[in-house]
Amino acid sequence: MDDDSSDSPQDPAVVQTIALTAGVLLVTAATLHLLGRVFWCQCGSWVPWSWDVWSQHSCQHLIDSYFFTHVLHGVVLYGLLHCIWKSAPRSKRFMVAVLLEAGWELLENCSFIIDRYREATISLGYYGDSISNSLFDIGACALGFILVAHLKLWQSVTFFVATEVLLLLTIRDCLTLNIVMIVYPFDAVRQWQAAF
Numbered sequence: 001m002d003d004d005s006s007d008s009p010q011d012p013a014v015v016q017t018i019a020l021t022a023g024v025l026l027v028t029a030a031t032l033h034l035l036g037r038v039f040w041c042q043c044g045s046w047v048p049w050s051w052d053v054w055s056q057h058s059c060q061h062l063i064d065s066y067f068f069t070h071v072l073h074g075v076v077l078y079g080l081l082h083c084i085w086k087s088a089p090r091s092k093r094f095m096v097a098v099l100l101e102a103g104w105e106l107l108e109n110c111s112f113i114i115d116r117y118r119e120a121t122i123s124l125g126y127y128g129d130s131i132s133n134s135l136f137d138i139g140a141c142a143l144g145f146i147l148v149a150h151l152k153l154w155q156s157v158t159f160f161v162a163t164e165v166l167l168l169l170t171i172r173d174c175l176t177l178n179i180v181m182i183v184y185p186f187d188a189v190r191q192w193q194a195a196f
Contacts, residue, residue, distance in 0.1 A: 017091040021098050021142070025135055028102045032131045035109055039131045053171050059129040062136045068163055069175040070137040073101055074144020075160050076175075094145055101141035105134040120185040121178065121193075 033039075040046075041060030050057035050064050058064050077097040085093055107113055109128045117126045129137070148156040167174040172193040181189060 011091070013089055013091045017095050020095055024098055024102050025138060028105060028138065029131050029135060031106055032109055032129075032134055035106070037109055037128060037131050037134070041130055053173065059126065059133050061130070062132055064133065065167065065171045065173075067136065067140050068167060069178060070101070070140035071144035071147070072160060072163055072175045073104070074141040074146070075148050075156060077101070077141065078145045078148045079156070090149060094142070097145045098138060098142055101138045105129070105137055109134065116182060121173075121181045121190070 038060075041050075041057055043057060043060070045057075048062040050061045052058065053065050059066065074097060077100060078093070081088075081093040081096060085096075114126060114128050148159070151159065164174040164176055168177070177189065180186070
């Protein structure tokens with residue numbers, strides 16, 4: 001999505017945004033720790049990724065299949081903030097996106113949302129994210145935001161749709177389906193996902 005506001009790496013606002021982002025990550029990690037989240041998967045394996053959405057490793061390592069839905073969070077947040085706050089420098093919109101994603105990570109790791117995932121989606125064994133996974137999810141959102149800041153609108157839409165389709169084909173879940181199932185679960189969809 002083309003953007004007229006260009007923030008150079010030497011711009012004091014960009015340096016401030018990087019410092020604020022680091023602060024948000026530290027506060028998020030500390031808050032998740034207070035919520036009882038573990039830093040890393042309790043399995044003892046230090047492999048940085050886990051692709052099995054059906055295992056105890058999902059959402060416990062740095063990167064998993066849902067990492068890509070968080071990249072799409074960044075795509076969506078860039079588009080929304082571009083539409084409603086175009087006058088703001090990109091660095092400020094980036095900061096808002098990071099704050100929103102950090103807020104989601106905190107909300108996602110509250111009992112209410114964990115229970116909702118377990119009752120409404122295929123995530124029957126979901127007990128929340130590890131702290132490291134949550135921090136990388138925030139990073140994934142930032143990556144998505146930065147990526148589409150350098151793409152044209154049609155490229156951003158193509159990237160979003162291609163990622164959603166790829167996730168549907170590989171794990172039978174995607175950002176759109178995840179939202180639908182949290183808000184209004186369909187038994188037919190859950191059965192289709194469980195047959196994977």
